[in-house]
Amino acid sequence: MVGPIGVRLKDIQEALAALQGVVHATPLDRSRTFSAMAGCDAYLKLENMQKTGSFKIRGAYNKIRTLNAAERAHGVIAASAGNHAQGVASAASMAGAKATIVMPEAAPLAKIIATRGYGAEVVLSGTVYDEAYERALELQQAGGQTFIHAFNDNAVIAGQGTVGLEILRELEDVSSIVVPVGGGGLISGIALAVKETAPHVKVYGVQAQGAPAMYMSKRSHALKTVPDAVTMADGIAVKVPGDLTFAIIDKYVDDIFVIDDEAIASTILMLLERAKLMVEGAGAVSLAALLHGKVPAQGKVVSVISGGNIDVNMISRIIERGLVKAGRRVKISTMVVDRPGALHRLLSVIAALRANVIHIYHDRVERNVPIGQSIVEVGLETRDTLHTEEILSTLRKEGYNVEVL
Known part of the structure; x- marks a missing residue:
């Protein structure tokens, strides 16, 4: 059963105003190369060029700005595979609050180093996000910090939804928006913002084939989980999606598709070689789905490139593998x-x-x-x-x- 929706368009509009001067209004670029390949006008919303390297600082800052002095004094805690970690660490630093981040043991080293660089304490626990999340809850109960959820929080959803308002502002005649999906924070915010402002615009989600929980949930109109989340796109490797995000997705998102890791890897390589853009696996899934014919390609289609925090060792493996595949x-x-x-x-x-x-x-x-x-x-x-x-x-x-x- 789908629960009530706790985010309004007004909340996203207020978040957009609060984020002015805090985050970048990231570029929305038309790609001639990818337009020719996809058979439509392909645009890239470049959140990989956002502060901290992903969209996550939008939701994290919007949540932390609502805390009172006592809550800030107790600090904040979060679980993350990497991007939310950096967003929370950066936002907490701006607010003068101590941040503790629990990350999976296999989190990319670059993301761990960057998170510590923003002043946060990093605790490594578990093999995937969901296990890190359980450990973070244990630490939060013992320490009394405010928990900043990576996606299942109304203030976080509202912050992520500002990406949708920026797209509508820059491209009034957009036909559809394609969004990466893990726990659902980004797509739920974008979908609500877009559908409440321009309901004719299609909003499509894309998940990695090895972590399809929200895809399954959307298909059955009931929240589903998966036993494992195995994908190179670590930023969307989520076994248990959010109930708050799902309620919005079930109502506003037109459809969700899945894409395999081979397609994701080849798209990362194309973005690097053709567009000179460094993009992580989770950030590339939207364009991968468009280029491989998984989503409808009509009119002006925006692929949200959600992040660029990719480990250099992963880049090396992708390049080598891509060169072999290309002969x-x-x-x-x-x-x-x-x-x-x-x-x-x-x-x-x-x-x-x-x-x-x-x-x-x-x-x-x-x-x-x-x-x-x-x-x-x-x-x-x-x-x-x-x-x-x-x-x-x-x-x-x-x-x-x-x-x-």
């Missing part, structure tokens, strides 16, 4: 005669084809290598799949038995 990195294995000049001949063929050798392994004593021969494994940087096929074909014509590893 721009390949690892091959072959045999050469074990005598001087044989390796040079192989590499000369590769060099003539303008491929770049990035690593090489040469061994003549491996168990399965015949006496008088050597095995050679070569990692190559190529232009594309066609270039890779040309290299393989040429090597085979030259007498090499080549295997792609």
